[in-house]
Amino acid sequence: MQITSTAKALALSALFLSLSACVIVSPPTNEDTLTDTDLIRAAEQKESAPTEGAQQWVIGYHHGIAVVKSFQCSDLCPQNTLRVIYYDVPTDATCESIGGVTKSILVPIAITVMPKDYCFPAVIADYWESYP
Structure with missing residues (x-):
């Protein structure tokens, strides 16, 4: 059976369209998993501090x-944790x-504390000092 040039062109066009659909990917999106109530x-929430070193992860x-929970600890963990x-602010x-x-928060460093700026979600920023 002989394939006409129109059929070949149509098949080739369909192939290119399907390949381009695979290549064109929408930018990654971060689906919201936390509400204002979840952040509050x-x-x-009271939780025990890690016994050694600073730890952080996206919650x-x-x-x-991205919202990060971070435990900042100095030389006396978990007492001075x-x-x-806070928000993990994109570079752009x-x-x-x-x-x-x-907000500038005093974080433990060795035997002292130093101010460090954090980007708080607005819903918890005003009351941050009152949380455990």
Whole structure:
């Protein structure tokens, strides 16, 4: 059976379309997994501090931005451990542009403390000092 040039062109076009669909990928999106209520609950939660070293991990996404829970510890873990929940600000953004609030928090370093700026989700920023 002889294939006409029109059929060949149609088959080739279909192949290119399917291949281009595989190549064109939408940019990754961070599906929201945390609500304002979830953030408040996480901030209010009492939890034991790690016994050694600083630890941090992403606990979810709020308005498309990664939210990090971090335990900052100095030489006296877990006695001098600070827990902070904050936005992981993308390199091409500022805290304010993603809806966060920049606050300077004293973090333990060796036998002292030093101020460090964090980008807090607005829903927990105003009351951060009152959380455990």
